[in-house]
Amino acid sequence: MARRRLVVGAATLGSVAALGIPLGLLWWLVTPRPSVTVVDGDGATAPFPVSQALFASEGYFALMMMCAGILCGYGTYLVQYRLCARERVDLRLTCLLGLAAGSVLGSLVAWRIGAGLDAGAFARAVAAAEPGDVVTAGLQLRALSALMLWPFVAVLQYGLFDAVSLWRSDLPHQREQDVSAPSVDAPRSEPAAR
Secondary structure, eight states: OHHHHHHHHHHHHHHHHHTHHHHHHHHHHHOOOOEEEEOSTTSOEEOOSOOTHHHHHHHHHHHHHHHHHHHHHHHHHHHHHHHHHHHTOOOHHHHHHHHHHHHHHHHHHHHHHHHHHHHHHHHHHHHHOOTTOEEEOOOOOOOGGGGGHHHHHHHHHHHHHHHHHHHTTOOGGGSOOOOOSOOSSSOOOOOOOO
16 A cells, blocks of 8 residues: 555656746746846857846746646646546645655756756856847746746645545545446346247
């Protein structure tokens, strides 16, 4: 029993965390980059001209993490519900913990992949620029609180569906098994005489 819960929790954690890779690539592909001005030869930059693209990376990342949280919370609950109904084991807490830990890891992976893909090109552009030159900045996430959006929304979504199941008294591991075959003790009906 404990081994099954550990396997389900680890599978949930791993599958949710693995979604950070395509999300990081998507963030890197679709997010506009701001222009920055090189201030001196040491690589210092200033956001000039200031534009809305300076804050776009945080906005795009936040929206992607919230969408991932909604989808992961709903998907994990559905998979957990099916497993609980089939195995007659309560896996709700196991899946919830795997979802929370996996979404934290997934958001960190997405951030590091998206920012890491731009880091080298931006460093080379700044090194080659003269003071006063305008270069395109790399992806940055200055609002690190956006990293918690995916786990927060995923746990909230999962908890809402679980609360509805509790309210309806429809917990999958406590459901009656459907009786599809007639009971042995049930009397057989006699065929009608013609």
